[in-house]
Amino acid sequence: AAAPKGTIGVSLLTLDNPFFTVIGDAITAEARAKGWQAVVVSGDKDVAKQGNQVKDFIVRKVSAIVLSPCDSKAIGPVIAEANAAGIPVFTVDIPYRGEDAKVVTQVATDNFGGGKEAATAMIEALGSAGGKVAILHFKQAESCLLRVAGFRSGVEAHNAALPAGASPIEIVAELEAGGARDAGYKAAEDILQTHGDLRGIFAINDPSALGAVGALEKGGKVGQVVVVGFDGQPEGKEAIRD
Numbered sequence: 001a002a003a004p005k006g007t008i009g010v011s012l013l014t015l016d017n018p019f020f021t022v023i024g025d026a027i028t029a030e031a032r033a034k035g036w037q038a039v040v041v042s043g044d045k046d047v048a049k050q051g052n053q054v055k056d057f058i059v060r061k062v063s064a065i066v067l068s069p070c071d072s073k074a075i076g077p078v079i080a081e082a083n084a085a086g087i088p089v090f091t092v093d094i095p096y097r098g099e100d101a102k103v104v105t106q107v108a109t110d111n112f113g114g115g116k117e118a119a120t121a122m123i124e125a126l127g128s129a130g131g132k133v134a135i136l137h138f139k140q141a142e143s144c145l146l147r148v149a150g151f152r153s154g155v156e157a158h159n160a161a162l163p164a165g166a167s168p169i170e171i172v173a174e175l176e177a178g179g180a181r182d183a184g185y186k187a188a189e190d191i192l193q194t195h196g197d198l199r200g201i202f203a204i205n206d207p208s209a210l211g212a213v214g215a216l217e218k219g220g221k222v223g224q225v226v227v228v229g230f231d232g233q234p235e236g237k238e239a240i241r242d
Contacts, residue, residue: 004037009057015042047071051078072097072142115150125226130167131199138179144204177208184211206236
């Protein structure tokens with residue numbers, strides 16, 4: 001086989017979440033198809049670790065770097081180091097929000113718009129009765145901040161348009177769930193203990209949504225509480241079909 005044209009260094013937020021595993025696998029496959037080599041590593045939600053990974057890419061003189069930043073601002077200095085080395089940097093899913101470094105382009109979902117779509121799904125599912133809703137968040141990720149902002153915007157617009165006497169949707173809790181299934185389970189369990197009359201949960205990704213479903217199963221609340229998730233990973237879509 002011909003030697004690769006060059007190496008693309010890829011550091012993703014985490015490889016514990018299937019969403020980022022799919023991104024890493026897709027980059028690897030597409031790079032190979034075009035004659036390039038991709039090296040994919042996990043930042044493990046640790047910006048210092050991710051910074052060291054980028055420094056390693058620079059030392060290895062990779063042709064390009066792809067990041068889903070562990071911190072949208074703190075990652076700036078190491079991106080600037082890549083800039084100084086003449087290595088183009090791209091971001092995926094999570095953007096860089098600083099002003100002291102340059103990213104070629106950001107590739108991502110419209111997370112704010114997606115959050116509004118999640119609100120629409122929740123509104124349709126709850127119907128005219130409205131009710132109490134909770135949010136399972138992952139505040140470390142800029143993409144998730146946008147999803148929650150979009151969801152809140154959609155709910156607020158819905159409530160503002162209700163006729164007098166109609167039942168609104170009330171967001172009663174916003175808990176950190178780390179974007180993970182086990183943390184989503186625990187957060188949903190805590191919410192259900194505090195709000196026994198909860199009617200809906202918006203989870204910022206599939207793992208936390210599936211964790212919430214597990215808590216509902218344990219609490220005998222399946223069918224009573226609507227779960228709206230974000231991403232559409234295979235496991236999440238299979239859960240919807242089931």
